[in-house]
Amino acid sequence: MSEFQDLSVQIEQISQAEEAQQPHILNRFIEQGLDASSIALILEAFPIEQRVRLWRELPLESHIEVLTESRGEVRVSILDALSETELRLTLAKLDNLSLIEWADSLPDDIIEEAISLLEPGELELYDQANEYEEEELGRWAERKVIAIPFNISVERARVLVAKYNVESASHIYLIDKQQRFRGMVDYIDLLSADPKARIKQLVLEHVNTLSANMALTEAVDAMERSAFAALPVLDERKRLVGEIDWKFALSTQREIYETRLMAGTGMDEGDDLFAPILKSSQKRGVWLGINLLTAILASVTIGLFEDVIAQVVALAVLMPIVASMGGIAGSQTLTLMVRSMALNQITSGNRFALIKNELGIGAINGLLWAAIIGAVAGLWFQSPLLGGTIALAIIVNIITAALFGVLIPLILDKLKLDPALAGSVILTTVTDVVGFFAFLGTASLVLL
Template sequence: MNQILNEEQTHPEMVVETTSAELLEQVVADLEAGNQEAVSQKLEEAHPAEVASLLEALPPEQRSELWEKVPTEQGAEVLTYLHEEARASIIDEMDEGELIAAAGTMAPEDLAELIDELPQDRGNMLMEALDRDHRGRLEAVLNYEEESAGRLMSTDVISVRADVTIAVVLRWLRRHERLPPHTDSLMVIDESGLYLGKLDLGEVLTSPPERLVGVMMQSDAVAVRACMNEHEVAMLFERRDLISVAVLNQDGLPLGRITIDDIVDVLREEHDRALLSSAGLSEEEDLFAPVLPSARRRGLWLGINLITIFAAAWVIGRFEEALDKIVALAVLMPVVASMGGIAGSQTLTLTIRGLALDQIAAANVRWLTSKELLVGAVNGLVWALAVALISYLWFRDPGISAIIAGAMLLNLLAAAFAGVVIPLLLDRWGIDPALSGAVILTTVTDIIGFLSFLGLASLFLL
């Protein structure tokens, strides 16, 4: 008979995560109530990324007050999660001692980003304060261009020789107090240090101890050069479902590795850049920045938009006589421009996405342009007939119905062409299409829409 023993079982206390919005409300309430102990406790329990999110969500006065309560040992990591403008506002309040202490615990790739944002004199001071080993690793990272694999990589790696056994590898790993974060594999090198492949940790744990590393390693493992653009690295991770990848110099020597958490940051930054650029904002725009700097940055974009609006208004002004004689033209004029803008925006968005995913090259541009023109022609015919019918039922004028149908078709064709060509030209000129593509496209579709509609009306109705 089986005997069942009833023993008192203890379970670890379950930790229920608080949402960012809830945490923000709690911290703000504690700050306003002067409950300093509750604020300090919440900061100690929160992840550095959550603390960074809290700091970015507070006005300058409360941000400074909260930063003073961030634990010293947590401060450096919190700085790495902050966006540039919010981080700059905090660093401006730090004295040299605080900044040096934080820099001393930062990874070289994070510290390189910080150094680039500091004034030159303060950056040089920080470099000189680092120990020789940390400074050497930092200088190695700074040698690479921004947004390259060399800047993105972590130099904290573990490598093993191909001619040793799994037992030797296990003994080597046990000598480490901890493995580098997100370690899923070990780099395999030869006697001269050249990269040969990678050895998955799963293989280390499950393979016979006497098996050689060279037999178990993946010699076809993907590796990237340090000069490779970080966007291309991100696309490589997406295509190959990678967790980490080795970074090599031109001679094939391993320099570091890039892990999936680095790629998540790259993709998030690209998404933020595309979203904010469409409104003329910097990806580092601080939501709680002071009024005047925010107004100055946004004012420039408003000025550019004003110029494009006046350009469209000038075209309308050239047809003042036609508008005076035929009131229906003024009523229907926005329809043509609006439809062209919407159709062009669809093509523009798809083209920018294709450029971001490296799906567009010289070999397929002509096919893409032809396809979008055909789409524009089909939609143009369908909606031109629809608008013509509505116009006829409204104004009982077949001439106006025919004119708006022709203008609609012309503008949708122009919108399709512009939606492909504008981002391609901007990309070739080194300008981010997401930043100015929409403004240029809207200007083109407005001018062509007004010009075609009012021009045809002037020719055939006056």
């Protein structure tokens, strides 16, 4: 049974239990090794009142970690239900990274209170993180790493590492007096090395360093290709900022995927499954309004040929086929483009070749399906002219869909807009308008 199947079983067991027993069942799962991200997903599956009750019954040491792993709106739903005393006690437990994670989803007054409760050391780390933009790696790097001088003995290094009191260290970073990165050492190698040897002799080879100004997507790609569980993050002066590990990369990759998945419908990755009805309806209503405007544009195009449709009723029957074929062809190209852009595979050098390739695919599919649909339509309505008309429209629309499936995400990216968010709406409008205009326009010339 997979992890997600286990999770659904656990949610089912909790939901079917009596209210008083639900926290005990959840805590039993935690004792069996349930991690914070899984707990967060379980809490999200319950209405807000039950969610808050379950969170309150969690072990105190897991409260912050579970909230940090939760989506933004889920986190806010729990914090909003707390009393002032509970909220203050919760905020007092925050460290710098958790507060950075929470900052985008909480009101300014709560963030200010949280900052005032941070310990001096955590506040310093928080200020350092805020020197970087939200999409820069330096903002999210784990700054609590073991960093020791690069020119000391192994024996001295062991003494210094012991003072860090880190439970599960995997790597140790070596720095000079200016805090510049000088290498990375495996913790196991340090424990097994000759005490009289120099620590710099244990430096690992082929360790890639990451720039603090690097985009998160690039950092995730670098982490994916790395043979190490963690990589150092350096500023422009090669000073050690912190590290990122595979858990961070995996979590970031998941968030990127969910954001793009939800963006196509105007929703946010942090949206709550049980968000308040009025709030959700307002949020989704805006997107419905945008889609209405694009639908009106397509309807206006159809209205230009009202007389043709009235005389040849078969056109109304066949119009959805033209729009659907163009929409599907365009969405295939758009999906390919969005994925490739996310992986930084699209460059100025390969754009023209990509357009040629997609136009070739569009032409072949257009001709093939135009022949099939034209033949079916001609036999169905006993009209070769009608079959030829829809065949031509299909060819034009599929080729147009392929072209704009490439151009739209490129243009949106130039305008600093997310292609995954707006691309599908614009592309659907283009294929609808072009398809209807080609079909009905040709019909007005040929059939009347």
